[in-house]
Amino acid sequence: MSRIGRAPIAIPAGVTVTVDGTTVTVKGAKATLTRDVHPNMTVKVEGNEILVTRPNDEKQNRALHGLTRSLINNMVIGVTEGFKKELEVNGVGYRVQKQGKDLVMNLGYSHQVTMSEIEGITIECPSANKIVISGPDKQKVGQFAAEVREKRPPEPYKGKGIKYVDEYIRRKEGKTGAKKK
Structure with a gap:
C-alpha cells in the first residue's frame, strides 16, 4: 500500500470539499480549486478527512494512488495558505x-x-x-x-x-x- 496514498488529508476549518464523481472541488478563503481525478481512484470525504483509495494493486493504480492524494492535499494547502x-x-x-x-x-x-x-x-x-x-x-x-x-x-x-x-x-x-x- 502506498504510504502517501493511504494517509488521510485533514480538512482545516473554513474549507469545504465536494466530490462529484471524478471531480474534486476544494473551496477556501483564498480561492476555489477544481480537479478531475483518474476514474480508477475513489475519493471520499468522511467527517473532516479526505480518503483516497484504489481498486487493486496494479502498477498504474499504485502510481496514481499517491499522486492523487498529493494533488488533493496541494489543493487544500493552496486554498488555505497558498x-x-x-x-x-x-x-x-x-x-x-x-x-x-x-x-x-x-x-x-x-x-x-x-x-x-x-x-x-x-x-x-x-x-x-x-x-x-x-x-x-x-x-x-x-x-x-x-x-x-x-x-x-x-x-x-x-x-x-x-x-x-x-x-x-x-x-x-x-x-x-x-x-x-
Missing part, C-alpha cells in the same frame, strides 16, 4: 519592476522582457532584484516561476541571471584558472 516562489536577479544592470499587471525585466538584452500576470497568479517586486510569485495553485505558481527563470537562466561563470532564492549555482573557474604553470 504557494509562493521567490526569484533573485543577479547581474550588473539587471533589474525588474512591476508596471500594472506586467512584469518588466531588464536582463542585458537590447530590449525589455515583459511578462503578463496570468489568472490566479500575483507578482510582486519588493526590490529591483527580487520577484515573488504567489497563488493558490501550486502547479501554476511553479510553471510561471520556471517561465520567468527561463528568460535568463543563471550562467556558471559569474552567476548572472534569474535564479530561485534557495538555488545553488555551481561555479566554474574559467579559462585563466585552468592554466597553471
Whole structure:
C-alpha cells in the first residue's frame, strides 16, 4: 500500500470539499480549486478527512494512488495558505519592476522582457532584484516561476541571471584558472 496514498488529508476549518464523481472541488478563503481525478481512484470525504483509495494493486493504480492524494492535499494547502516562489536577479544592470499587471525585466538584452500576470497568479517586486510569485495553485505558481527563470537562466561563470532564492549555482573557474604553470 502506498504510504502517501493511504494517509488521510485533514480538512482545516473554513474549507469545504465536494466530490462529484471524478471531480474534486476544494473551496477556501483564498480561492476555489477544481480537479478531475483518474476514474480508477475513489475519493471520499468522511467527517473532516479526505480518503483516497484504489481498486487493486496494479502498477498504474499504485502510481496514481499517491499522486492523487498529493494533488488533493496541494489543493487544500493552496486554498488555505497558498504557494509562493521567490526569484533573485543577479547581474550588473539587471533589474525588474512591476508596471500594472506586467512584469518588466531588464536582463542585458537590447530590449525589455515583459511578462503578463496570468489568472490566479500575483507578482510582486519588493526590490529591483527580487520577484515573488504567489497563488493558490501550486502547479501554476511553479510553471510561471520556471517561465520567468527561463528568460535568463543563471550562467556558471559569474552567476548572472534569474535564479530561485534557495538555488545553488555551481561555479566554474574559467579559462585563466585552468592554466597553471
